[in-house]
Amino acid sequence: MNKIIIITGGTSGIGLACAKYLIAKNYQVIITGRNEENLEKALSELGKNAFGYISDTSVLHDIDGLVNRIKENHGTIDGLFINAGIFKSIGFEDTNEALFDETMNINFKGAFFTVQKFIPILKNPSSIVLNTSIAVFKAFPNASVYSASKAALEAIAKVLNLELAQKGIRINVVSPGVTHTPIQKKSGMTDEAIDGLLQYLSETSPIGRVVLPEDIAPIVEFLVSDNSLVLRNEKIVVDGGSTL
């Protein structure tokens, strides 16, 4: 039977590209998002092997509802791609409590409890992939909370690999470099700043262009597939060599 994979935040950017790739490889895919219109649009692009649910990953009650609906409609699942996330470009000194909480609640707390609440419906074996960022090990200005949220997420992968091993659940990490998606525009960066960043990366990266969501998708597919059955806490950096 075809594997069924959940992608949180699958309505845009990296999540949507992964959903398209997995469907082309005969997986069934369940995507989540907060926005009904974006969800419907994504589902119409993805076709009959895609399913979607509105669920805000930072709201624990929403995660409970999501797990219940998936259990009822799809049974158990083979893989979970923890992808929903936000980035707001803001200096350390201007970062207020609301922005701190929003970022940590979506990127870390939501991710933490999504993994926890999905455990009962994950098959043995199954795969969890955490989407972190090169911002965990390379400094970018205006990304202090974001970097911390992704570092926290990366830190739990080790522990979960020990605690969940008996259930046949493996956890690995994909760590994208700057990838051209709507996240830059949503971050509050000006068009000029975004163009400058993308231009700089195209000129300096060994691949001579920016990383695209389609570059991340085959890596995620590998990590949810049986080809990665023995990997534990592996981190695959997908940045076109920009951090070399």
Ligand SMILES: NC(=O)c1ccc[n+]([C@@H]2O[C@H](COP(=O)([O-])OP(=O)(O)OC[C@H]3O[C@@H](n4cnc5c(N)ncnc54)[C@H](OP(=O)(O)O)[C@@H]3O)[C@@H](O)[C@H]2O)c1
């Ligand atoms: N692009 C990069 O340069 C880059 C680099 C490294 C890592 N990443 C990580 O990759 C992931 C995807 O980012 P992207 O670049 O593809 O950005 P994107 O195009 O903005 O996509 C973000 C996705 O997450 C969803 N989302 C955001 N907050 C959510 C919440 N509270 N609950 C449920 N869904 C939520 C969005 O859905 P709605 O529109 O419905 O909110 C959307 O589907 C993020 O975790 C990001 O940190 C990105």
